[in-house]
Amino acid sequence: MVSSPNTYWLTFFLRRDINVICWNYRSYGNSKKAKRCCLGWCDRINPHNIKMDAECVLDFVVNQMQLKGKIGVYGRSLGGIASTHLASNFPDKI
DSSP: OOSGGGHHHHHHHHTTTOEEOOOOOTTOTTOOOOSOBTTBOOOSOOHHHHHHHHHHHHHIIIIISOOOSOEEOOOOTTHHHHHHHHHHHOTTTO
Protein backbone atom coordinates (compact mmCIF):
# COMPACT_ATOMS: atom_id res chain seq x y z
CA MET A 1 0.00 0.00 0.00
CA VAL A 2 2.72 2.46 0.82
CA SER A 3 4.45 2.23 -2.52
CA SER A 4 5.23 5.34 -4.52
CA PRO A 5 1.86 5.62 -6.32
CA ASN A 6 -0.05 5.31 -3.03
CA THR A 7 1.95 7.62 -0.77
CA TYR A 8 -0.68 10.29 -1.39
CA TRP A 9 -3.09 8.49 0.94
CA LEU A 10 -0.54 7.99 3.68
CA THR A 11 0.32 11.69 3.57
CA PHE A 12 -3.39 12.60 3.43
CA PHE A 13 -4.13 10.76 6.69
CA LEU A 14 -0.96 11.70 8.57
CA ARG A 15 -1.29 15.42 7.82
CA ARG A 16 -4.72 15.30 9.46
CA ASP A 17 -3.47 13.46 12.56
CA ILE A 18 -5.38 10.33 11.58
CA ASN A 19 -3.88 6.99 12.62
CA VAL A 20 -3.02 4.58 9.83
CA ILE A 21 -2.82 0.80 10.12
CA CYS A 22 -1.67 -1.40 7.26
CA TRP A 23 -2.18 -5.10 6.75
CA ASN A 24 -2.62 -7.59 3.96
CA TYR A 25 -5.39 -10.11 3.78
CA ARG A 26 -4.78 -13.73 4.77
CA SER A 27 -2.69 -15.85 2.41
CA TYR A 28 -1.27 -12.75 0.73
CA GLY A 29 2.30 -13.14 -0.42
CA ASN A 30 4.20 -15.68 1.64
CA SER A 31 1.88 -15.70 4.64
CA LYS A 32 0.46 -19.00 5.74
CA LYS A 33 -3.22 -19.83 5.81
CA ALA A 34 -4.90 -18.89 9.04
CA LYS A 35 -5.77 -21.94 11.08
CA ARG A 36 -7.98 -19.96 13.41
CA CYS A 37 -8.98 -16.32 13.34
CA CYS A 38 -10.32 -14.35 16.28
CA LEU A 39 -13.92 -15.12 15.26
CA GLY A 40 -13.61 -18.84 14.62
CA TRP A 41 -12.18 -21.25 12.08
CA CYS A 42 -11.18 -19.44 8.92
CA ASP A 43 -9.06 -21.07 6.27
CA ARG A 44 -9.53 -19.08 3.08
CA ILE A 45 -10.17 -15.65 1.72
CA ASN A 46 -13.69 -14.62 0.78
CA PRO A 47 -15.69 -11.41 1.21
CA HIS A 48 -17.06 -12.46 4.60
CA ASN A 49 -13.63 -13.40 5.97
CA ILE A 50 -12.12 -10.16 4.67
CA LYS A 51 -14.69 -8.19 6.66
CA MET A 52 -14.22 -10.30 9.77
CA ASP A 53 -10.43 -10.03 9.56
CA ALA A 54 -10.74 -6.24 9.27
CA GLU A 55 -12.88 -6.21 12.40
CA CYS A 56 -10.25 -8.31 14.20
CA VAL A 57 -7.50 -5.88 13.22
CA LEU A 58 -9.61 -2.91 14.34
CA ASP A 59 -10.43 -4.65 17.62
CA PHE A 60 -6.73 -5.39 18.19
CA VAL A 61 -5.50 -1.84 17.60
CA VAL A 62 -8.29 -0.29 19.68
CA ASN A 63 -8.42 -2.75 22.58
CA GLN A 64 -4.95 -4.31 22.74
CA MET A 65 -2.78 -1.47 21.45
CA GLN A 66 -5.20 1.10 22.90
CA LEU A 67 -4.87 3.33 19.86
CA LYS A 68 -6.76 6.59 20.41
CA GLY A 69 -8.34 8.90 17.85
CA LYS A 70 -9.65 8.37 14.35
CA ILE A 71 -8.25 5.59 12.18
CA GLY A 72 -7.92 6.03 8.44
CA VAL A 73 -8.77 3.11 6.20
CA TYR A 74 -7.90 2.82 2.55
CA GLY A 75 -8.34 -0.21 0.39
CA ARG A 76 -7.92 -1.11 -3.24
CA SER A 77 -9.36 -4.11 -4.96
CA LEU A 78 -10.12 -6.67 -2.22
CA GLY A 79 -9.06 -4.10 0.36
CA GLY A 80 -12.07 -2.04 -0.63
CA ILE A 81 -14.27 -4.68 1.00
CA ALA A 82 -12.49 -4.22 4.33
CA SER A 83 -12.30 -0.43 4.20
CA THR A 84 -15.93 0.18 3.24
CA HIS A 85 -17.11 -2.39 5.79
CA LEU A 86 -15.19 -0.72 8.62
CA ALA A 87 -16.21 2.80 7.57
CA SER A 88 -19.89 1.93 7.37
CA ASN A 89 -20.04 -0.16 10.57
CA PHE A 90 -17.65 1.75 12.83
CA PRO A 91 -18.06 5.45 11.91
CA ASP A 92 -17.13 6.51 15.44
CA LYS A 93 -13.63 5.08 14.97
CA ILE A 94 -13.08 5.44 11.20
